[in-house]
Amino acid sequence: MADSFATRARLDVNGKSYTYVSLPKLGERFDLAKLPYSMKILLENLLRHEDGGITVGKEHIEAVASWNPKAEPDTEIAFMPARVLLQDFTGVPCVVDLAAMRDAVAKLGGKPSQINPLIPSELVIDHSVQVDVFGRPDALDLNGKIEFQRNKERYGFLRWGQKAFENFKVVPPNTGIVHQVNLENLARVVMAREVDGVLMAFPDTVFGTDSHTTMINGIGVLGWGVGGIEAEAAMLGQPSSMLIPQVVGFKLTGKLPEGATGTDLVLTVTQMLRKLGVVGKFVEFYGDGLQHLPLADRATISNMAPEYGATCGIFPIDAESLTYLRLSGRSEDQIALVEAYAKAQGLWHDAQSPHADYSATLELDMADVRPSLAGPKRPQDRVLLEDMHANFRENLGPLTAHRKPRTGCAIEDFKEEGGAQPQADHLAAEPVSKIRIQDQDAELRDGSVVIAAITSCTNTSNPAVMLGAGLLARNANKLGLKAKPWVKTSLGPGSLVVTDYLKKAGVLDDLEALGFYVVGYGCTTCIGNSGPLPDEVSKGIAENELVVASVLSGNRNFEGRVHPEVKANYLASPPLVVAYALAGTVNIDLTTQPIGQDQNGKDVFLRDIWPSNKEIGDTIAATVGPELFAQNYADVFKGDSRWNDIASPDGESYQWDASSTYIKNPPYFDGMTMSVGNIDDIHGARVLGLFGDSITTDHISPAGNIKKDSPAGRFLQERGVQPADFNSYGSRRGNDDVMVRGTFANIRIKNLMFGGEEGGNTLYYGKAGATPEKLSIYDAAMKYKADAVPLVVFAGKEYGTGSSRDWAAKGTNLLGVKAVVAESFERIHRSNLVGMGVLPCQFRNGENAQTLGLDGSETFDITGLNDGASKTATVTASRADGSSKTFEVKVLLLTPKEVEYxxxxxxxxxVLRQLAAKKAA
Structure with a gap:
C-alpha cells in the first residue's frame, strides 16, 4: 500500500492497537473541516487503497480532498467496499455466476479455487417466502413448509456455495429481512481486519445486491445497491469505478408532531428529494432535528434512498448510533472501537459539529409532517391521509379506461363505503360484485382493499410503527372492530426480534384477532410474494374488472409488482395498514368518516383508536431490549432442521443438473478466449421495444407471478412443471432459460408500438414487404436472432428505476439487444447494462422517439462509436419508404474502466481474463 501523504497512524482501544489512515493528518495539507461525512468515507477508502496509480493514485486523493461541491461530476475514482451483502433472489444468480466462472477459468488455464470472494460476503434468504396461507395461527409454519418444498433445489445450491467458497456465509430462511438483519446484526460500522500482517481499522462500507442496502446508511455505514454483476466484481477484488459525486445536504429541524410516524416523514422526504432531483447524487442528513430522530427512523429514511433516486441517504455516527449498537446487542469492545475511531477521524457528529458544504440543500421542519400514504403506483407520489379519497377518485378514470361502459345501475348499488354518495357522472362506470366469503355476504367495489400487508424492511425494522400498529389493533379490538372479510391480512416481521417485542408488549394477540398473523420472515408482499387472493375475491374482481387496492408498509408499489389483480397500491405506515383493513376500502376519508361501528352500533373514527406518541414511546422502553437481539442472533448462520436437512453436493466445482429449471450454467462464457474485442458500430438493428417514461426494472424483469401462457410458463410446462409449482421469476433467477423468456414480460408494460396496450408483445418485421407479426417479445427476439438482426430498445425518462436487478440487464443482453436509447437512466441499471455489454445511449435534451417521429418500424444504424472513445454517436433511422432520420445521442460509457469492460x-x-492472466503469468 502506498502512503503518499504519510497518513498512517495508530489507535489504541481497550488494550488493542490498530493501524489506520488518518484523515486529520491529511487535513494538515487540505482543508477537510467542511467536507461532507460521506466524502470523508470515500477519501479514507482512497487513502487506504492507494497503490501508486494502478487503481488509486495521489491525484485521486487530491481530487476528493479538494472537492468542489458545485462542480459537475467528471473525475473518476475507484471505490472498494469492505463487504458485500446479498439477498437470495439476486444472490442465487451471483453464486451461479461464480460457479460458472470456476468452470470457465479452468478452461482458460486457471484453477477453480481462484474464484472466491476476497471480502466478507453474506447472503440472507428473505425473498422466497410467499403469503400462501394467512389469517390463521399455523400460517407461519405452513408457508415455511411450502417455501422449502418450492426452493429446496435453490437452497441446496446455496448450501453448496457456503461450503465451497471462502468468505461466504448464508443466513438461512425464517431469520429476517436482509436489510434488517444487516442493521441489527451484520453491520460492523467500523471494521477491523488484518491486512499484510497489520491489524487495520477502517469504516464499514458495503455493496448490496438490493436497492435498499442504503438502509444501513442510517447508522453511518456508507453503502448502496448495485447489480449482481458489480457485486461479483467487488467480491473478486475489483474496485468499482465511479465519478466523484455531488452531495445534497438535507437539514432536519424540530420533531414529529402527535399522530405522525417515521413512515410519514420518509414519504415527505422522498417527495421533496424527487422534486429536487438527486439521481446519481449522495444525500446527507444533518441539523438539530437529528437529536429527536431515533436510529430506527433514520434507517427508514435511508432505506428509501432508491425511491428518492439518490445513491445513498446517509446519517453520521453519533451518540444515537452507539445507543442502537448497545440496544441491538453488539459487544462493548466493538462499540468502544466505533466511538474511538469515529472521533479520531473527525467522523463523529454532535451539537458542536460544523455543518459541511453541500452541492445543494433542502430543509424540513419535522413538525410539519402529516399522516400520508403514497400511490397508487409510484413511491414518490405522496398523498395526505385526508386526500386519499380524492386521490383514488382522480386515478380511477385512467385505471378503468379499459372497462366497457355500464348503464342501468341503481344509485344504492354505488354508495361509497363510508356513507358518501357518488357523483352522478360515475354511476354508469362503477360496478359492484356480490360475493360470499368467510360465511358472510359481501360486496366488492372499485377501491376495495383486498391486501393489507405489514411487510418490508422499510417499516418492520421500526419499533415505533410496529408497536403503533399493535396498539391500534388493541384499541380496535376493545371496540369490537374487525377487518373486512375480503381483506387478505398479513404480518411479515423483519426479524424474530420484532415478534418477540410484539409478544412482550401483549399486542401480537390483538393483531392476530384482526387477521394479522405472522406469515413469514421475509419481504413477502413488498417483493410481489403476496400469494393468491381467495378465489371468491379473484372472481369478484374479474366479474366486473374492478380496480381494487392494496395497502402495504413497503417501499415499492410499481405496476404489476404487488399482485397482478390489484391495480391501485398504496404505501403506508403499519398502523394505517391496520386501519385500512378495518375500513376495507381506500375510497374513504379516514380523517372525517367513520372507520366502522363498535359493539353498540356507534361510529368509531380513526382518531378514536390511534395511539399517542407517549404510549408508543413508553411501550418501546418497556419491551425492546438487548436481550431480545442477543438470543435471536446467537446462531444466526445455523438455521433450523429444515435448512440443515437439505441435501447439497460437495466439491470445489458445482455439478450442474441439465434437467434443473432452477439452477443452470449460464451462457455468458461460452466460447470465450483470452482475446479482447472492439466496440463496433451497430448496423441494421430492429426495435424490440418502444417504451415511455418510468419503465422500471420490474417492467423489464418481473420478480413475481409467471403466467401460464407466457413464454416462461410454456417453457416450464414443456419440462413437466405444473403452474401450481411455477414459483416466481425471482426464485428462478438461477436459470437463464426461464429469465430470458421473462424479460419484458410484465403484464403492465406498454410497448408504444401498440399504443396503450399492456403486455410484453412487439411487432416482428421479417422479410422486406412482409406484414409485421405480433409476437411476444421473447419469440420475436429469437426470430431476429435467427435472422442475425441486432436489436435496440427506445425509452423515455427514468429508464430502469426500481430494484438493482441485474437480470434486467442480463435478459436484455440474452435477447440480442445491443443498445438502449433513453431520455434518462437510473444509475444502477445503466451500470448493469454496461456490465452486460449492452450500450446505454441518451437522447439529447428535448428529444425522444416521439419528437423524432419514430414508431418502431424503422431499421437503425448507430455509428461513430470509435471503439468507445467517442462521447456521442450518430443514429440513422431508415424507413420502408426509403426516407431516413438522423440524430445524435450521448454514449453513456462514463469512465475509462467502463470502456474497458x-x-x-x-x-x-x-474479471475472468484478469484472473486467468495472473495464473498464466
Missing part, C-alpha cells in the same frame, strides 16, 4: 464483452469477462 465493454471491450471485453462485459464486466465478468473482464
Amino acid at each position: 465493454f471491450r471485453h464483452g462485459g464486466l465478468l469477462q473482464y
